[in-house]
Amino acid sequence: MSANPRIKSALESLLFVWGDPLEAKVCAELFDLSVPEMIEAFRELAGEYELRDSGLRIREMDRSFQLCTNAENDDYIQRLCTPVKEKRLTQAALEVLAIVAYRQPVTKGEIDSIRGVRSDRALEGLIRRNLIEESGRSQAIGRPILYATTREFLALFGFETLEDLPLIEDAGTFALSDHYEYSDELSIGQIAISLDGAEKAEDV
Amino acid sequence: MSANPRIKSALESLLFVWGDPLEAKVCAELFDLSVPEMIEAFRELAGEYELRDSGLRIREMDRSFQLCTNAENDDYIQRLCTPVKEKRLTQAALEVLAIVAYRQPVTKGEIDSIRGVRSDRALEGLIRRNLIEESGRSQAIGRPILYATTREFLALFGFETLEDLPLIEDAGTFALSDHYEYSDELSIGQIAISLDGAEKAEDV
Amino acid sequence: MAYKVKLDMFEGPFDLLVYLIEHARMSIYDIRVSEITAQYLETIRSMSAPDIAAAQEFMVLAAVLIELKSKMLLPGSDEEGVPEGEEDPRAELVAQLIEYKRFKEMAAFLAEQEDATAHIHTKPQEDLSCYEGPEEESLRADSDQFVRAFRAFLFRRQKLEEIRHTYERVERQRMSIEHKIGQIRDFFAKATRVRFSELIARKNDRYDVVLTFVSVLELIKQAAVKVRQPKPFGDIEITLIDDQVNQS
Numbered sequence: 006m007s008a009n010p011r012i013k014s015a016l017e018s019l020l021f022v023w024g025d026p027l028e029a030k031v032c033a034e035l036f037d038l039s040v041p042e043m044i045e046a047f048r049e050l051a052g053e054y055e056l057r058d059s060g061l062r063i064r065e066m067d068r069s070f071q072l073c074t075n076a077e078n079d080d081y082i083q084r085l086c087t088p089v090k091e092k093r094l095t096q097a098a099l100e101v102l103a104i105v106a107y108r109q110p111v112t113k114g115e116i117d118s119i120r121g122v123r124s125d126r127a128l129e130g131l132i133r134r135n136l137i138e139e140s141g142r143s144q145a146i147g148r149p150i151l152y153a154t155t156r157e158f159l160a161l162f163g164f165e166t167l168e169d170l171p172l173i174e175d176a177g178t179f180a181l182s183d184h185y186e187y188s189d190e191l192s193i194g195q196i197a198i199s200l201d202g203a204e205k206a207e208d209v
Numbered sequence: 210m211s212a213n214p215r216i217k218s219a220l221e222s223l224l225f226v227w228g229d230p231l232e233a234k235v236c237a238e239l240f241d242l243s244v245p246e247m248i249e250a251f252r253e254l255a256g257e258y259e260l261r262d263s264g265l266r267i268r269e270m271d272r273s274f275q276l277c278t279n280a281e282n283d284d285y286i287q288r289l290c291t292p293v294k295e296k297r298l299t300q301a302a303l304e305v306l307a308i309v310a311y312r313q314p315v316t317k318g319e320i321d322s323i324r325g326v327r328s329d330r331a332l333e334g335l336i337r338r339n340l341i342e343e344s345g346r347s348q349a350i351g352r353p354i355l356y357a358t359t360r361e362f363l364a365l366f367g368f369e370t371l372e373d374l375p376l377i378e379d380a381g382t383f384a385l386s387d388h389y390e391y392s393d394e395l396s397i398g399q400i401a402i403s404l405d406g407a408e409k410a411e412d413v
Numbered sequence: 414m415a416y417k418v419k420l421d422m423f424e425g426p427f428d429l430l431v432y433l434i435e436h437a438r439m440s441i442y443d444i445r446v447s448e449i450t451a452q453y454l455e456t457i458r459s460m461s462a463p464d465i466a467a468a469q470e471f472m473v474l475a476a477v478l479i480e481l482k483s484k485m486l487l488p489g490s491d492e493e494g495v496p497e498g499e500e501d502p503r504a505e506l507v508a509q510l511i512e513y514k515r516f517k518e519m520a521a522f523l524a525e526q527e528d529a530t531a532h533i534h535t536k537p538q539e540d541l542s543c544y545e546g547p548e549e550e551s552l553r554a555d556s557d558q559f560v561r562a563f564r565a566f567l568f569r570r571q572k573l574e575e576i577r578h579t580y581e582r583v584e585r586q587r588m589s590i591e592h593k594i595g596q597i598r599d600f601f602a603k604a605t606r607v608r609f610s611e612l613i614a615r616k617n618d619r620y621d622v623v624l625t626f627v628s629v630l631e632l633i634k635q636a637a638v639k640v641r642q643p644k645p646f647g648d649i650e651i652t653l654i655d656d657q658v659n660q661s
Contacts, residue, residue, distance in 0.1 A: 010262065017264025018282035019289055024538035035288055058214065060221025062533070071535060078222035079532035084239055085223055093527060096520065097424055103519035119512055122425025122470045162526040163533070171522065173515045226534045290541040303562035325570075366556045375560050 008046035012036055016050055017072075026069035026156060044068060066159035067166060091134065097127040102136060106158070106170055110140045110151035128152070136161065212250035216240055220254055221276075230273035248272060305331040306340060310362065310374055314344045314355035332356070340365065426474035427513040429456065434510075441510055444503055446485050450478040477506065593628040601653040609649035 015036070020027055033043035047070045051063035060075050074082065094102065101124045104116050116124045131137045140153035154167070164170065219240070224231055237247035251274045255267035264279050278286065298306065305328045308320050320328045335341045336356075344357035358371070368374060423429040431441075433452050439445055457471055484502040600607045612625050629651060632638045641650045 014262055014264035014279060015282045015285040018278035018286060019264075021265055021276070021278055021536075022286055022539040022541065023289070024536050031289070035285060058218060060218035060223075061225055064533070072225070074222040074225055074534045075218060076529070076532035078219045079534075081219040081239060082222055082226055082534060085227065085235070094524070099520035099523050100424060100516055103516045103523055106523075107516070107519065119509075119516060120425050121427040121474065121509070121513065161530060162523055163530040164526075173519060222534070225536055228536060286541075297558070298562075300562055300565065303559065304566040307559065307563040307566065324566075366559050368556065373556075375556060 008042075008049050012038075012046055013050045013053075016047060020063065020070060020072040024072075026066060026071040026160065029068045029070065040068070064160070064163070065165045067156045069156060071160070095127070095130075097124070098130055100124075101127040102131060102154070102158070105131075105137050105152050106154050106167070107173065109153040109167075110143075111153075112143050112145070112149040112151055114149060116152075212246075212253050216242075216250055217254045217257075220251065224267065224274060224276040228276075230270055230275040233272045233274065244272070299331070301328070301331040302334055304328075306335055306358070306362070309335075309341050309356050310358050310371070313357040313371075314347075315357075316347050316349070316353040316355055318353055320356075424517075426471045427510060428517070429453065429471065430474065431510055431514055431517070441514070442507060444507065446478065446482050446503065450475075450482045453478055481506065589624060590628050590631060593624050594631060597625075597628060597632065597651075605653045605655070607651050609651060612651075 016032065019032065019035075029040050029043045029047060032038075032047075033040045036043065038046070047063065047065065051065065051070070054062055058075075060078055062073050062075050064071050064073055100120055101116055104119055105111055108115065108119075113124065113128060116128070128137070132139075134157070135155055136158045137152050138155050139150050141151045142148040143151050159165065159167070159169075220236065223236065223239075233247045233251060234244050236242075236251075237244045240247065240250075242250070251267065251269070255269065255274070258266055262279075264282055266277055266279050267274050268277055304324055305320055308323050309315055312319065312323075317328065317332060320332070332341070336343075338361075339359055340362045341356050342359050343354050345355045346352040347355050363369065363371070363373075423432065430449070430453060433449055433456070434441055434444060437445075437448065437452065439449065454475060457475055460471075481502055597607075597612060600612065609625070609629065612629075613621055629638065629640065629649070632651075633640060637654060639652045639654060641652070642648075643650070
C-alpha cells in the first residue's frame with residue numbers, strides 16, 4: 006500500500022511551514038483520512054527520506070511529526086552558523102527526568118525518596134523547559150501533584166513514544182519483593198522530608 | 210557530471226536551518242568548491258526536487274538559493290493555517306440545551322414553560338446542529354414530541370456520559386418547583402399560543 | 414583516607430554512598446557496614462560548614478548507617494554480623510541503593526541520547542500571517558460555558574419568579590372563573606333568566622366585575638347562555654339555554 010503522492014507532497018509542504026511537531030490528527034482532518042492512515046503516510050514519507058539519504062529527516066513523537074536535519078550534517082551547520090540550542094541538562098535534572106519517565110505519573114515525594122535528596126529545583130527547571138508537566142493529583146493524603154513527561158521530552162531524547170524507553174536492567178538476583186522495597190522507601194522519604202527544610206542547590 | 214551526494218545532503222540541511230536565501234559563494238567556501246560548481250550542485254538538487262514532485266522546492270535568486278514550499282500545496286497550507294472562527298451558542302440556545310440536558314426527555318411545552326418564553330427557534334437551531342434530537346412522544350394530550358440530547362452534545366461539552374453533567378446547586382429547586390410551575394405556566398402558554406402567533410426572535 | 418571527595422560532586426547521600434561502595438570494591442549486596450559507615454562519616458566531617466547546612470539529607474543517611482552498624486554488632490549475630498533468624502538489616506538500604514543506581518544509569522542513558530539528538534536541528538515556524546484568510550466556522554463550547562450559561566439563566570429566572578407572582582394571581586383568577594361559572598349555574602337552578610348586576614356579589618370589586626364578565630363570555634362561548642343588552646351601558650340580561658340545563 007502506498008500513500009497518495011499528492012498527499013505526501015502536501016505533507017512535505019505542511020511540515021516545512023509548520024516547523025513544530027505537526028499532529029497526525031490535525032492532518033487527518035485536512036485530508037479526510039483516518040489517523041492511522043495519516044500516520045502511515047507520514048511514516049512512508051519519512052522512510053523515503055531515509056532511503057535516499059536526504060539531508061532532511063522526518064521524526065516522529067507521540068503521533069506528531071517534525072521535519073529536522075540529518076544529524077550527519079551537523080558539522081556543516083556548525084560551520085555555517087551556530088544554531089541556538091538549549092543548555093544541556095544537569096545530572097540532577099537527568100536523574101529526576103529518568104524517574105519521571107519510568108514512574109509516571111509520579112509525585113515529588115516519590116522522586117525525592119528515590120533520590121534521597123530533595124528535587125524541587127530540578128523539577129521546576131524541567132517544568133520550565135516543558136520536559137515534564139503536571140498530570141493530575143494523586144489520591145494519596147494531601148493529594149500531591151503528579152508529574153509526567155511531555156512531547157518535548159520525547160523530541161529532546163529522540164523517542165517516538167514512551168515505549169522506546171529502554172528497559173531498566175533488573176537488579177538480578179536481588180530477592181526482595183517490590184512491595185517490600187516500596188514501603189521502605191516511603192518511610193525514609195518521610196523522615197527526610199520532616200527533617201529537612203533546606204535543599205541542595207540544583208540547577209537544571 | 211553529478212555533484213557529490215554528501216554535499217547535496219549537507220546543502221539540504223543548510224538550506225533548511227538557514228531559512229533565508231543562502232549565497233552560493235558562502236557554501237562554496239564551506240565545501241571548498243568554486244562558485245560555479247556550487248551553483249551547479251544547488252541546481253542539480255533543485256532539479257531532483259522537481260523531478261520527484263516534492264512538496265518542497267529550491268528557488269534561485271541572484272546566485273542565492275532558498276528552500277520553500279511547492280506552490281501547488283498552498284491550499285493545504287491555507288487550510289492548516291486558517292484560524293477557525295469559534296461560533297458560540299447563544300444564551301437562549303444554551304438555556305434550552307441545559308433544560309433538555311437535565312430534564313430529558315422533555316417536550317417543547319415544558320421547555321417553554323420553564324423558560325417562560327417560546328423556544329421554537331432555539332430548539333430548531335439545536336436540532337440543526339444535531340445537539341438535540343427527537344426521542345419519541347409524550348403520553349400527554351396531543352402526544353407532543355419529546356427531545357433529548359445527542360452524542361454530539363456530550364462531545365461538544367466534553368462529557369463522557371450524561372452523568373458527567375455538573376451538579377448545579379439550583380438544579381434541585383429547579384426540579385422540585387417544576388411540577389407546580391409547570392401546570393401554571395402551561396396554561397399561560399396555552400393562552401399565549403392562541404393569542405400569539407409571533408415569537409421572540411431567538412437565534413442559535 | 415586515600416582519596417578526597419568533595420560533597421558537591423554528589424547528587425545526594427545515595428550518590429555518595431554508591432560512590433564509596435564502588436570505590437571500596439564492595440558488592441552492593443554485601444556492604445561492609447562498619448567500613449562504609451566510617452568512610453561516609455569521614456566524608457561528611459570533611460565538609461565545610463555551609464555544606465552541612467545545605468545537605469541535611471547526608472546526615473539522615475549517616476544516622477541510618479550508624480543504626481545499621483549498631484544492629485549488626487548486636488550479640489547473636491553470625492560471623493557476617495547478620496542477627497540470627499532475622500532479615501538482613503542492610504536489605505532496606507540495599508534496595509534503595511539499587512533502585513537509585515538504576516535511575517542513575519537511566520540518567521546517563523538520557524544524557525547520551527541528548528548528545529545524539531543535539532546534532533539534529535529544526536526550523537522555526539514560517540510566518541503564517543499571510544494565510545489568515547476568512548475564518549472558518551466551527552462550534553466551540555466547553556462544560557464551563559455550559560454551566561455559566563445555565564447559572565445565568567437560573568439567576569435571571571429567580572428574578573422572573575418575583576415578577577411572576579403577578580401571573581400567579583391571574584392564574585388564581587382564571588381558576589375562579591370556573592368557580593364563578595359554578596356560581597352562575599347555581600343562579601340558573603332558581604331561574605332561567607338573570608341580570609348581570611345580580612351576579613356581582615360586591616359592587617365595588619372591579620376584580621369581581623371583570624371575573625363575572627369573563628365568566629359570562631365563557632358561558633356564551635360554550636353556548637350555555639344567551640345575552641341581551643336592551644340599551645347601551647344598560648344591565649345585561651342573561652338567559653339560560655334550556656338543553657344545557659338538562660345536560661348539567
